[in-house]
Amino acid sequence: MLLLLCFNMDIQMHYAPLLLKQKKAGVDLVAAYAKYVKEYFVGTFCVSVETYNQKHLKNTAVNEGSSDWLWWFQVCTEVAYFQVAPSNDTVRSSKIDTEYHLDLCKNVFGEGIYPEVDVTNIYYGGTNIADSKIIFTNGSQDPWRHASKQTSSPGMPSYIITCHNCGHGIDMRECPQSVSSIEGNAQSCNIPDAVNKVRQKMIEHINLWLSECKGS
Incomplete structure (x- = not known):
């Protein structure tokens, strides 16, 4: 239940x-x-x-x-x-x-266990993360995206992937129209353009960052 x-x-x-x-x-x-x-x-x-x-x-x-x-x-x-x-x-x-x-x-x-969210945000910086070269990707239908960084900043690009069935982990997992999705059809498992475009952006960012490392 x-x-x-x-x-x-x-x-x-x-x-x-x-x-x-x-x-x-x-x-x-x-x-x-x-x-x-x-x-x-x-x-x-x-x-x-x-x-x-x-x-x-x-x-x-x-x-x-x-x-x-x-x-x-x-x-x-x-x-x-x-x-x-x-x-x-x-x-x-x-x-x-x-x-x-x-x-x-x-x-x-046990007693005394409580989510210290403010402490977590202070320690890691919340959306003002003290780091760089991080890519944030979220599916438009993923409820967890609201706990993610949804606005790009220098060195930390962020993308919202908008499409039908664009849920949790859409940037990495299988096609949204696979058999494991409601009304999914494995025979027409075409990855949406929105997913491919963000994946290409990810490749471009990573290639750029790797080239900067090689040049240093």
């Missing part, structure tokens, strides 16, 4: 139109949602349901699921950016609010 409440916002956004069609057709929405999670989210998209299992997160043994513990520790101590449910018109449960996430952090990592 936790998975039904919590799973990735990017995937929910793609599924919402289909859920709306099923509602109009009089289909049992809980059954339809459970079927979707089992067959698509787990079966096709191959995402582990353990990410939201607090018993699993308490296991500190080193194994293939250790990254879940590490990620949540970073969320609970440094970055927060809890993906809470919108106040209305959402398939995400209203129970997934800030309090839910703070309780998760306390339950998994």
